[in-house]
Amino acid sequence: MSDQTGPFFMSDASFKEQQDRYRDTVFLPRTAFPMRGGLPKREPETLARWEAMDLDGHIRKAEAGRPVFTLHDGPPYANGHIHIGHALNKVMKDVVNRAHRMAGYAVRYQPGWDCHGLPIEWRIEEQYRKAGKNKDEVPLLQFRAECREYAAQWVAKQAEDFKRLGVQAEWAHRYVTMDFESEAKIVQEIGRFLLNGGLYRGLRPVMWSPVEKTALAEAEIEYHDIESTTIHVAFPVVKDTTPGKALTDVSAVIWTTTPWTMPANRAITFGPDITYVVLRADETAEGSKVPSGAKLLVAEDLAEGFCQQVGIAAHHVLYTLPGSALAGVVCAHPWRGRGYEHDVPLLSADFVTTDAGTGLVHTAPSHGVDDFIVSRANGIEVPELVLDDGRYAAWVPHLAGTHVFKASDPVCALLDEARDEAERAGGAATGLMARSKVLHSYPHSWRSKAPIIYRATPQWFIAMDGEQKLREKSLKALDDVTFVPESARRRLTSMVEQRPDWCISRQRAWGVPIAVFVEKRTGEVLRDPAVMARIVDAFKEKGADIWYEADPAQFLGEGRDPADYEQVFDIVDVWFESGSSHTFIEGQENMNVPADLYLEGSDQHRGWFQSSLLEGVGTRGVSPYKAVVTNGFVLDEQGRKMSKSLGNVVAPADVWNSLGADILRLWILNSDTNEDLRIGNEILKQQGELYRRLRNTLRWLLGALEGFAEEEIVPHAELPPLERYILHRLSELHGLIARAVETHQWVGVYPALHGFCTTDLSAFYFDIRKDVLYCDAPSDPTRRAVRTVLDVLHRALCTWLAPVLVFTAEEAWQARFGDENSIHLAAFFEPAAEWHDAALGEAWEHIRAYRRIVTTELETARRDGVIGSSLEAQVTLPLTAEERSRFGGASLDWAELLITSHATLVEAEGGHGAPKVERADGEKCARCWKVLPEVGEHEEHSALCRRCVSVVA
CATH class of the missing domain: 3.40.50.620 (HUPs)
Incomplete structure (x- = not known):
């Protein structure tokens, strides 16, 4: 070994020549599976x-x-x-x-x-x-x-x-839903509610689109910020029942963001537990509409803010009284004498708060659900004043023909006139006390994007409470439903708890009609099973159009005169239609009813999840789904x-x-x-990179398995520890997938599978075993063990990826087993029970952790020029007895695990010792590139190590 060339005697040119000589003896991966997906x-x-x-x-x-x-x-x-x-x-x-x-x-x-x-x-x-x-x-x-x-x-x-x-x-x-069979089943479900008493027609305020001229469901609403006119309005007291006549010459003041509802005002509600004051306006600011000396009733907690809003510069409190004292008090409408002669009683209501306004709530039963309920409970009329297009009806004094969304100015003008007239007459304050603007969230139709109103009209409803107890039964049914995520349970249950009766009628043309009859003399809906059966049969044969074509006598049957009945042409809410769709699969082979699973977006707690639940429970007593x-x-x-x-x-x-x-x-x-x-170009680019890694994993497996035959398979008990560890990791991943199938919770499963491919396989197992695969003899037991595991990995990954990468998994499967096969006819690969070895898994986690320490040292040595690559290194590993025991007592080839040419284990002195990295002794094998002293021993193959000589000889 010369000092000039370090451990390598051979010149670069000579090494390249020898490398080319043995190139065809290296078993490199070969596959037709392309690197690019295309x-x-x-x-x-x-x-x-x-x-x-x-x-x-x-x-x-x-x-x-x-x-x-x-x-x-x-x-x-x-x-x-x-x-x-x-x-x-x-x-x-x-x-x-x-x-x-x-x-x-x-x-x-x-x-x-x-x-x-x-x-x-x-x-x-x-x-x-x-x-x-x-x-x-x-x-x-x-x-x-x-x-x-x-x-x-x-x-x-x-x-x-x-x-x-x-x-x-x-x-x-x-x-x-427009198939004849579907339309028949939908109308049959309407009939079930009709016959069990759940369906009724009633006058109630519903969300109404003046643009679309129809009632809307909650699921058809979205909220946008709009600027609305707000008004403070004084209602003079005309009947004072309070102790000591505290409200003589006093006016109750309301605040509202919907001036257009003033014609429909029929009451004022107060909170029985709220404290109220009568304050006197001693001094008003410039521009204030409040008459000086006016006596006004508002909630005590809101008095200061109220004075600022209406321009009262100075005031004093005349009386303080509990809300309960207001029961029996009656006011006049500000437009009394102008066609609005009805009394406006003060009514107790728990929904009144002191969060905003005056603590006295303008109550228009035609245009608010709470208003409607409290008014009906007190025997107050519910007037119909607004037409389907949002204009006031002809019988509305002073405002007939005006659209409600353009009514703020004329309403305020009328209130100004009322105030001025009362001030001239010397009576209690009346009419407009202040006008302002507020930006707030307001309901809009998700179709037209136009604001909606609440409007009382005769509609068809399914009762949530009463004899059928639909709300109670639905909430009980949800107890047995699995939710993923579990937090969604509360969202749906709270919506069912709070929803009013289900308004199922729409005033449109394209849909399934609410195919019922109403007796004109009594106003009662006809509940006759025979009539309903005839309607359903007709719909099955000719679809819903038959309701508009046929003589009503065809449905009513003998003994009933069609002239005595009103035929209903309202169509049913589309949410009722889709909610009835569980009936479409009833009786079909290999279909479970209730369904095992419903899977939709989170907006469907307001929509399909809820309508399906109410429909299923209302007609069959059970939820149509077991899990959501x-x-x-x-x-x-x-x-x-x-x-x-x-x-x-x-x-x-x-x-x-x-x-x-x-x-x-x-x-x-x-x-x-x-x-x-979230999605966008950068996110999709990242997914493309993740896909490339998965594809490369499959491609490498296919290449390394070229020519694999069953005769190569090594029994599990004879596999080296590293191969048994990889099979243990597979058993863990299979458990993850099996749990996802059972629980429907797939979040995190495929990131874990991707992590396994990149971290456990590409960066660890494949990297270590490339030398065995490329350089060992085909008959070598270790190489056969590796190919045994690679066969398992290919089958497992293809089947586990198939539900997501449906095209790529098919391609990778057919690349090995032929076009006549399909991955989508295969079952998930199931690891043998013996593969799961927790102790082995724990030992290898320690081994991998220590390996990361050593590879960090190898990288440092490479950067410092001590070595060119890890195969040029020999390492000394000082380990304590405790450290060795954590490795499970396995006989490990650390040179193989670290991809170095030589590794020596020594007893650590005085505790943990740092790994030592040096240049390896010997020459570089032209076939496997390991640096070993034995290279050059063989006369014919002087450029090879002993292992490579035995393979090529």
């Missing part, structure tokens, strides 16, 4: 191959006799191409279904669509407007036919989008809601056309789907 091109080819081989048919045959798992599909709306939220939800469902199938279940997944309702009506009306046509002049059945055709087109287009995502489903056996999984919403990379105006919308088609559907699927399962998710 997913946008390859995925459609895979879909075509699956269709050609009738993969779905093979799946159905393979499932015969298995236990059944049913995930019932919540129907997306058939209106436009799918968005990223659709992709998220459908992929999650597909992963759950595929995982259950590979875990041994029979899985039938029927995709569904919501096809009725306002958005489709609007699209057709929009087409009419562009063509200069008036919707009201189009025959109803023609209009419905055009809506049906529009929905059918989008069902077909969305189905193709979902297929492109790799979603496996019974596409030819889907359900849509909730996914979050998709935001952009900055956490903002996606919108076209921001230009941050990520369309699924753009992703699969540029990166592939598998990348989109991987993003979903690598995310915490229990929370809101």
Whole structure:
């Protein structure tokens, strides 16, 4: 060994020459599985191959006799191409279904669509407007036919989008709510509520869209900030029942953000436990509308703030009195003498607080749920003053024809007149005391984006309480439902606890009619099972259009005169329709009812989860689902809601056309789907990198397994400790997947699988075992043991990745087993019970921890120029007896584990010692690149070490 060349005698040129000589004797990985996925091109080819081989048919045959798992599909709306939220939800469902199938279940997944309702009506009306046509002049059945055709087109287009995502489903056996069979089942469910007494017609305030001219459900509402006019209004007391007549010449003052509801005022509510004061306005600020000397009733806690808001510069309190003393007091409407002659009583109500306002609440029973309840409880009328388009009716004095959203100025003008007139007459303060603006959150229709109102109209309701006890039964049913995440339980239960009676009627044309009759003489709804049966049979044969075409006598039967009955043409809420969809799978082979799982976005606690629960419990007494999984919403990379105006919308088609559907699927399962998710170019780029690592793992496995035969398999008991450790890690991962199948909690599973591939395999096991694979003889026991484990790894990873990377796992499976096979007909790989060895796993965690310490020292030596690579090193490892015992007593080849040419274990003196890294003695083998003194011993193969000589000789 010369000092000039260090441990290497051979010149670089000579070494390269010898390396080339033995290149073909090294067993390098070989595979046709490409490094680049080329997913946008390859995925459609895979879909075509699956269709050609009738993969779905093979799946159905393979499932015969298995236990059944049913995930019932919540129907997306058939209106436009799918968005990223659709992709998220459908992929999650597909992963759950595929995982259950590979875990041994029979899985039938029927995709569904919501096809009725306002958005489709609007699209057709929009087409009419562009063509200069008036919707009201189009025959109803023609209009419905055009809506049906529009929905059918989008069902077909969305189905193709979902297929492109790799979603496996019974596409030819889907359900849509506009199928005749579906419409018949929906009306049959309406009939169940009719016959069990749960359905009734009543006048109640409901959320109403003046733009769409229909009632809305809570799930159809979104909130936006708007600026509203606020007013303080004085109501003069005309009947004083308080002790000592404390309210003589006093006015009760209310505050409201909805001046347009003033015509509907019928009462003022107070809190019985709130303390009130009568204050006198001694001095008013410039511009204040409060008459000097006015005596005003407000809550004590709000008095100071009230004076500031209405411009009272100085005041003093005349009386203090408890809220309970206000019972029996009556005020006049500020517009008394102008057509508003009714009394305005003060009523006790627990909902009154001192959070804002005056502690006295303007009560308009036509336009507020609490207002309605307290007014009805006290026998107060509920007037109908606002038409369906938001204009005041003709019988509303002074405001007839005015739209409520343009009513602030005329209402305030009338209140100003009332105040001025009262001031001239010397009476108690009346009318407008102050006007201002407030920015606050206000409900809007999610379709039209326009603000809504509460409006009392006759509607059809399903009672939450009363004889059927729907609320109580529904809450009890939820006790037996599993929620993922568990925190979602409280969200749904609180909504059921608080919701009013379910308003199921809509005043539109495209939908399933509430097919009932009302007797004109009594106003009672007809509850006749025979009539209902005839209606259902007719709907099965001809669909819901028959309700508009047929003579009512066809349904009423003999003995009833159609002239005596009102035929109801309101359509049913689309949430009732989708909530009834659990009935669509009843009686079908291999379908569980109740379903094992419902899986939708978190907004469906207000929507489908709730409507399905109420429908199922109300008609069958049980929840239609055993478990509920909730996914979050998709935001952009900055956490903002996606919108076209921001230009941050990520369309699924753009992703699969540029990166592939598998990348989109991987993003979903690598995310915490229990929370809101983020997506954008950078995030997708990161997912592409994660995908590349997984693909490279599969590619390396395939290359290293070239020509693998069963004869190579080594029994588990004969495997080296490292191989047994890798199989133990596989058993741990299998436990993670098995728990996910059982609990429906997939968050963290695929990040763990990716971590295993990158950390346990690529950076550890593969790195260590490359030398054995590339350089040992094919018959060598260790090489056979490694290939035994690689065979297991390929089978396990392909099957475990298959629910998510549906195209890539198929490609990696067929690259080894041929195109006539499909990973989607395989079961999850299940490790043998003996593979799980907790003691072995713990020992190897200690070994790996110590290995990281040594590899850090090797990297330092490389940076310092002591060695060029780890194979040029020899290391001395000082270990205590305790450290060795933590390694499990296994006979370890530390040179192999550290990828060095030589390693020596010595007893550590005086405790733990630092590893020592030096240049290895000897020459570099031209075949395996280890530096060993024995290189050069063989005359014919002087450039090789003994191991390599034995292989090539």
